[in-house]
Amino acid sequence: MWNRSLLSLLCTLLGLVLAFERGEAFTPKKTSTKNVPKKHVVSNTMMGTRSLDVHPESVSELVSPIVHPILIPRGGSISMDDDEGTFVMRKLRNTIRSVLKIGDRNIPIVAKLMRGVLGCVEAVSGLTLLPQEKSESKRDKKKSRSGSSGNKKKKKETSTSSSNKKNKPNKNTGGQAQSHLSKELKMSNPNYRIQRELKEFMKAPPPNLSVKVGKNIRVWIITMRGTKGSLYEGESYRLRVQFPANYPTDPPSVYFLKPTPRHEHVYTNGDICLSLLGKDWRPNMTAQSIGMSILSILSGAGRKSLPMDNAAHSLNKPGQKQDDWVYHDDNC
Secondary structure, three states, X not given: OHHHXXXXXXXXXXXXXXXXXXXXXXXXXXXXXXXXXXXXXXEEOOXXXXXXXXXXXXXXXXXXXXXXXXXXXXXXXXXXXXXXXXXXHHHHXXXXXXXXXXXXXXXXXXXXXXXXXXXXXXXXXXXOOOOHHHHHHHHHXXXXXXXXXXXXXXXXXXXXXXHHHHHOOOHHXXXXXXXXXXXXXXXXXXXXXXXXXXXXXXXXXXXXXXXXXXXXXXXXXXXXXXXXXXOOEOOEEEEEEEOOOOOOOOOOEEEEOOOOOOEOOEOOOOOEOOHHHOOOOOOOOOHHHHHHHHHHHHHOOOOOOOOOOHHHHOOOOOOOOOOOOOOOOOOO
């Protein structure tokens, strides 16, 4: 449908242009010059200026009222009322703009041909039919608006990404621990006791001790820093604490991650000779109290040495139950 209408319009415009080129658009009737109210001036910048006595009524009879104010024969232009010409040209430009938009969407080739034909008509008639400046200015405005909106979107995206990075919990600062603490657990939940201990630990951590928790709340990493004045001053070690299924009936599994401190009650595989992790464990004890006891053992050491049976025990898997352990002395 659009193809036919555009092609018909193109053919009509081409026919009019050819007619004007031959000078056959209209032939004014020979009328007497008597009682002619007005002489119409026909001008052409290319071929000079000449006068033509044309009666207005004869022109309106011969030329359609839609065509003669717009298209003018070769060699001259017919003067018309300014208000009427402005109105007609504005309507014509709007129509041409709409047709070209439709052509650009559906058949760009025909729209391109129409622009060429309209350019020829502009060259012959001296009229401006293609409102190029307005369309270009609108396109420029749209481009500038789209560019500014794109920059705003990019700024928003960068700001939101930076805010997300800022708000994203950091595992090194206990972000996972905070997520565990935000959960509401019932007392019947097996993790309720562990959550409560974690909350107390983080609320008031003992000196030289800190805790980190990953996705599993039942596995803690306690960082231990040597106390001032001790043999381990300035040194830092890590304890791995894992809570068994029947905690607190059974003690947690606690051992040092490598590198391990050189101590007479600490094996090189990470195990710790401590009775609180075996026969002396009580359900009212906590992981925090175990960490404080181990730090106390390190702080009270008089020399750095390995356990006597380290060579036999160091090949064992660390963190096993200490039910059958024989402790070195009463300080363990």
